[in-house]
Amino acid sequence: RRTLPSSLTSFSSVEGKEIFASAMSTGGTSAFFSLIEQLQTQPEPAYCGLTTLVIILNALAVDPRRSWKGPWRWYEESMLNCCIDLDIAKKTGITFSTFVCLAKCQGLDVHAVHGSDSTVEQFRQVVKQTCTHQKLPSSFLVISYTRKVLGQTGTGHFSPIGAYDEATDNILILDTARFKYGPHWVPLELVFDALIPEDPDTGKSRGYAVLSYDGKNDEISNPDTICHRCNSPLPLSVLFGSKQNDSLRKEFKHFLESLLSDITLSSVISFWTKDRTNDNYIWELVQPQLQPVDSVDVNMVNSLRQLLKALIAKESLDMPSSLLLTWQWLNVNKGIKSEVSCPPDVSCCSLSRTNGSVRTLEISPGEALYIVYLASLSEEQRRGIVYEDGISVEMKIGVEDTVREQLLAEAALVSYAIETCDW
Secondary structure, three states, X not given: OOOOOOOOEEOOOHHHHXXXXXXXXXXXXXXXXXHHHHOOOOOOOOOHHHHHHHHHHHHOOOOOOXXXXXXXXXXXXXXXXXXXXXXXXXXXXXXXXXXXXXXXHOOOEEEEEEHHHOOHHHHHXXXXXXXXXXXXXXXXEEEEEEHHHHOXXXXXXXXXXXXXXXOOOEEEEOOOOOOOOOOEEEEHHHHHHHHOOEEOOOOEEOEEEEEEOOOHHHOOOOHHHOOOOOOOOOOOOOOEEEOOOHHHHHHHHHHHHHHOOOOOHHHHHHXXXXXXXXXXXXXXXXXXXXXXXXXXXXXXXXXXXXXXXXXXXXXXXXXXXXXXXXXXXXXXXXXXXXXXXXXXOOOOOOEEEEEOOEEEEOOOXXXXXXXXXXXXXXXXXXXXXXXXXXXXHHHHXXXXXXXXXXXXXXXXXXXXXXXXXXX
């Protein structure tokens, strides 16, 4: 374990306890108790970002909508497999923008600020708002910072902020690498300085993010209030999660920009099948979600796929039939070809067991491609397509507005991941 630099104060030291008592007396520990109940050590050396997010999600009592073990629903790092490839994250960690994307994908309301876009006084106000102004904490502060500025070993790191003492202007960092450093107090201005250095992986500074949750992702939000660059929460996806492939997202983003406003389903299919030579290239961008736990989510998945079938049927000339075969995603990624025919009147949302209790939805590349196509359009264009009257009467039966709104939300999540790939 490393020794803390003299400019930092161990939480468990005599001075650290005195600072905590001072913070308690001035109401600077409103976030502390909810976070300390969930504080855990990161299970991998590069998992600081994932573990920090898990702590926040469990502190906010967000339902992961999947089982952890037995009947228990509880967030742990392996569930955060949208926006990232966990094998890559184990080796390299995640960037600030990927952290924000992951938080959004779990339905959190995120207000993220790069250190270079803030001032120390603005940062201080955010610290006070999250640490001192909440009787029942509904938001928490996370920092992405450079350890070297604090005199610590290592480079980039993520941590939740547990408390603030106004008398000493110190922040309590709840370090997830507890094998290296325990919780410690750091002067606020020094923390702010640690947000400024450029991350060599992104060419931008690190920063801070306020994460909150009001439970609205258990319902379908109005897409008119969904903004990819503001604080509005995005509903959880029940079909897909994004993979960590920023280079591919950037390539697709530039491809869309080259098309200007002339984006068609055919052009999107051409890109994501490499000009019809690889029907499974789309799985480099997204991956199917795990089996839903609640009957409500199961019904939502089935209804979504009925709606997708109706929308795709209108585009039959642009959608090759080979793309409507259902592939077991995990087998494709292992190089095993496992295709299942998907008749128009039969649901292909069968559940595929992979290893033990891990089960993913079995979804066709065509369905994934259609959602990416929607994600490539403006919100107004998406809404016009999803609510268009041209869908057959037979396919309209049982498709409520909440299903259409969820489909718009699925597209919004993919769009967000593409838009922020170079953020």
